[in-house]
Amino acid sequence: MSEMREPIESGCPDGFQYMHPVMRKNYGNWAYHEDPRPGVLLHVAHSGDKIWTIRVGTQRILDLYTLRKLTEIGDKYGDGYVHFTIRSNIEYQVADEAKVEPLIKAVEEAGFIVGGTRNSVTTLSHTQGWLHCDIPGTDASGVVKAMMDELIDEFRNWNMPNRVHITTSCCQINCGGQGDIAINVQHTKPPRINHDLVANVCERPSVVARCPVAAIRPAMVNGKPSLEVDEKKCICCGACFPPCPPMQINDAEYTKLAIWVGGNHSNARGKPTFQKLVAAGIPNNPPRWPEATAIVKNILKVYKEDAKDWERINDWIERIGWPRFFELTGLPFTRYHVDNWRGARKNLNASTHIRF
Amino acid sequence: MADKIYDTPMLDELEHGEWPSFISGIKRLRDNHEDERIRSVTNSLLGQLEHSYETRKGYWKGGTVSVYGYGGGIIPRFSEVAASFPESKEFHTLRVQPPAGNFYTTDMLNQLADSWEKYGSGLITFHGQTGNIMFIGTDTDNTQHFFDEINEYGWDLGGAGPCVRTGMSCVGAARCEMSCAHEHVIHRHLLNNFTDDVHRPALPYKFKFKISGCPNDCQNAIERSDFAVIGTWRDDMKVDQEQVKAYCETKGRQYLIDNVISRCPTNALALTDDNELQVDNRNCVRCMHCLNVMPKALSPGDDKGVTILIGGKRTLKIGDLMGTVIVPFMKLETEEDYEQLVEFAEEVIDFWAENGLEHERCGEMIERIGLVNFLEGLDIDVDPHMISNPRNVSYVRTDGWDEAAKEWFAKQAEKKAAQA
Numbered sequence: 095m096s097e098m099r100e101p102i103e104s105g106c107p108d109g110f111q112y113m114h115p116v117m118r119k120n121y122g123n124w125a126y127h128e129d130p131r132p133g134v135l136l137h138v139a140h141s142g143d144k145i146w147t148i149r150v151g152t153q154r155i156l157d158l159y160t161l162r163k164l165t166e167i168g169d170k171y172g173d174g175y176v177h178f179t180i181r182s183n184i185e186y187q188v189a190d191e192a193k194v195e196p197l198i199k200a201v202e203e204a205g206f207i208v209g210g211t212r213n214s215v216t217t218l219s220h221t222q223g224w225l226h227c228d229i230p231g232t233d234a235s236g237v238v239k240a241m242m243d244e245l246i247d248e249f250r251n252w253n254m255p256n257r258v259h260i261t262t263s264c265c266q267i268n269c270g271g272q273g274d275i276a277i278n279v280q281h282t283k284p285p286r287i288n289h290d291l292v293a294n295v296c297e298r299p300s301v302v303a304r305c306p307v308a309a310i311r312p313a314m315v316n317g318k319p320s321l322e323v324d325e326k327k328c329i330c331c332g333a334c335f336p337p338c339p340p341m342q343i344n345d346a347e348y349t350k351l352a353i354w355v356g357g358n359h360s361n362a363r364g365k366p367t368f369q370k371l372v373a374a375g376i377p378n379n380p381p382r383w384p385e386a387t388a389i390v391k392n393i394l395k396v397y398k399e400d401a402k403d404w405e406r407i408n409d410w411i412e413r414i415g416w417p418r419f420f421e422l423t424g425l426p427f428t429r430y431h432v433d434n435w436r437g438a439r440k441n442l443n444a445s446t447h448i449r450f
Numbered sequence: 451m452a453d454k455i456y457d458t459p460m461l462d463e464l465e466h467g468e469w470p471s472f473i474s475g476i477k478r479l480r481d482n483h484e485d486e487r488i489r490s491v492t493n494s495l496l497g498q499l500e501h502s503y504e505t506r507k508g509y510w511k512g513g514t515v516s517v518y519g520y521g522g523g524i525i526p527r528f529s530e531v532a533a534s535f536p537e538s539k540e541f542h543t544l545r546v547q548p549p550a551g552n553f554y555t556t557d558m559l560n561q562l563a564d565s566w567e568k569y570g571s572g573l574i575t576f577h578g579q580t581g582n583i584m585f586i587g588t589d590t591d592n593t594q595h596f597f598d599e600i601n602e603y604g605w606d607l608g609g610a611g612p613c614v615r616t617g618m619s620c621v622g623a624a625r626c627e628m629s630c631a632h633e634h635v636i637h638r639h640l641l642n643n644f645t646d647d648v649h650r651p652a653l654p655y656k657f658k659f660k661i662s663g664c665p666n667d668c669q670n671a672i673e674r675s676d677f678a679v680i681g682t683w684r685d686d687m688k689v690d691q692e693q694v695k696a697y698c699e700t701k702g703r704q705y706l707i708d709n710v711i712s713r714c715p716t717n718a719l720a721l722t723d724d725n726e727l728q729v730d731n732r733n734c735v736r737c738m739h740c741l742n743v744m745p746k747a748l749s750p751g752d753d754k755g756v757t758i759l760i761g762g763k764r765t766l767k768i769g770d771l772m773g774t775v776i777v778p779f780m781k782l783e784t785e786e787d788y789e790q791l792v793e794f795a796e797e798v799i800d801f802w803a804e805n806g807l808e809h810e811r812c813g814e815m816i817e818r819i820g821l822v823n824f825l826e827g828l829d830i831d832v833d834p835h836m837i838s839n840p841r842n843v844s845y846v847r848t849d850g851w852d853e854a855a856k857e858w859f860a861k862q863a864e865k866k867a868a869q870a
Contacts, residue, residue: 098519099598101520102602104606106606106642107605113553124625157476158479158567158572162560174556176553176559177553224502227510228527236503246468266766267764303807306768361735361736362739368770380503404739
């Protein structure tokens with residue numbers, strides 16, 4: 095142990111040292127931006143300085159070869175400075191307009207995709223899934239790869255009424271966050287409990303405390319201290335699985351996908367909104383999840399046809415109403431759409447505002 | 451190399467199509483890398499992932515791995531199917547804090563890649579959902595070696611477990627005309643004040659800071675962080691009438707009315723017959739829509755600061771919560787202003803650490819005890835900016851009303867005197 099090295103608790107590094115010099119020089123003094131073409135932003139400073147940003151979609155799980163390819167392009171065709179967006183797009187910044195087209199060409203020749211700006215479908219934000227998570231009901235990188243293959247033209251072009259953020263999550267913790275469209279795991283059966291392991295693996299009181307509906311209680315099973323689930327109360331959320339792996343929630347058949355729409359983090363126009371459930375019972379079908387992709391594409395098609403400029407999906411549905419949303423998308427409206435969680439009545443229609 | 455290359459018929463299906471394939475990337479490491487260690491660990495990883503695809507189950511389990519001196523920052527992963535895929539039996543992720551604003555030079559990315567090549571699987575993600583650089587896949591010994599190496603040139607671990615988590619901030623003042631705050635300065639002031647709470651998990655649950663420079667909230671701070679700092683302004687927005695006219699000429703008067711004037715959530719905009727934009731600034735809620743549509747014509751005002759919302763989180767346990775406005779406006783100019791921000795964050799975390807239940811997020815605690823109790827605990831006055839509307843249920847004891855009303859008038863008089 096004598097050779098153990100004390101950590102340097104430097105915390106969050108200063109980003110200024112890695113910032114493009116034109117950005118450093120004009121920090122806090124930008125005047126406006128323009129969108130010369132999809133995937134490219136031009137920002138103009140009060141000083142008159144300009145910087146071009148080329149936004150590029152990648153596979154997010156980068157291998158060393160891919161990362162080095164991205165940096166090689168940045169050195170050869172860019173200025174050696176990059177920025178990552180919250181949705182894992184890499185952005186090259188260049189101060190010379192003449193560099194833009196060659197850089198785009200190099201990026202595309204290397205197999206990456208330029209786009210994701212303004213009213214496009216940008217890269218799906220996603221979580222770890224089977225590749226690395228300890229509780230996933232599905233994969234994330236695979237879902238995203240399969241969907242982006244089909245949505246690639248929507249990434250490359252400005253076809254949408256406003257920007258579209260899609261997210262995926264592999265369990266009901268929903269690390270992927272809110273999205274205009276979210277594809278999330280929805281378990282449909284209570285956990286299957288391995289009673290031989292519970293006493294040794296799980297801290298039972300904290301597992302009981304995790305349950306949102308108080309459906310778990312301590313019990314002796316086969317002479318061993320364990321836990322039991324009131325299956326009538328259980329909402330199949332899987333909250334008990336992380337603290338107690340013997341309460342297996344994932345199932346090859348009964349772990350399904352659900353699709354939610356209308357989440358919007360921005361304060362633009364209305365206040366930020368949560369996403370709402372629109373489709374469930376979708377098979378968790380690797381390797382390409384065609385059923386989920388088909389529903390997402392259908393929602394996007396209807397949104398594209400029916401929404402007005404600048405309407406995000408939540409704005410659009412607020413204008414046309416939920417009955418029309420279900421009518422236009424052809425999705426079934428079921429009793430599972432009617433909220434019964436705490437505060438649910440605010441989600442019910444207490445008016446005669448009805449579109450006929 | 452392992453005796454065999456695992457067959458991956460399902461994963462191979464993810465090599466078709468135009469979007470870049472992570473499977474092809476992992477296979478390049480498996481097939482081409484000169485280091486036998488990387489070739490075999492990626493082969494094994496692909497084998498286990500294929501097994502997951504076939505059986506629709508995950509096979510990683512957590513555990514306890516950290517680096518010397520820290521209690522968190524590593525996501526330990528041990529394979530439950532190590533007998534079949536032994537070379538990736540330990541496959542931990544290091545969460546590393548990104549620079550505030552996610553800026554990198556290509557040189558620095560290459561340096562990080564070189565270090566990871568020595569000790570890890572060769573897989574990296576920029577960034578995870580909390581904002582960390584994710585160095586995915588190494589064993590327990592190499593976790594320490596890799597950390598030691600990158601820690602020497604400026605990189606530190608992020609949070610994992612019940613602790614202050616890695617923060618996030620938007621591109622902000624570095625490249626955005628909407629920026630109303632020094633996002634990266636705020637980010638580092640907050641995070642680096644809580645370094646101990648990042649590295650040594652001892653809080654009720656996770657606590658996240660996210661900073662967005664304007665109400666577009668590109669960092670999803672209101673929905674996804676316990677402590678959301680959002681840039682805003684108090685004075686009038688700036689209008690360049692020439693640019694308004696230019697926009698009108700290019701896009702048409704009707705388009706401007708339909709997409710700007712009538713979309714204003716508080717009807718604070720009007721277009722005159724001479725195509726001049728009139729703004730009712732007292733009723734503008736800084737939603738950003740009109741600025742987003744006409745960035746050349748409209749800009750935030752000069753009296754900038756931040757709004758702070760507390761208690762946002764995702765689903766577990768009680769359902770999704772947005773943050774609630776606790777500080778409607780805070781000026782962030784002087785060193786004292788920043789100290790005040792950090793002190794406020796300390797007070798919030800201290801109160802929650804004392805009063806939160808195990809595995810209870812700050813917003814869930816506020817939901818349980820009520821906003822007023824939270825405010826009293828922090829010695830913050832109630833403010834009508836904190837609510838959408840007053841209570842609509844009459845079940846409330848109001849026998850302290852007269853005193854509360856007196857307090858309100860006294861505070862209003864104090865404020866007026868301070869302004870005069």
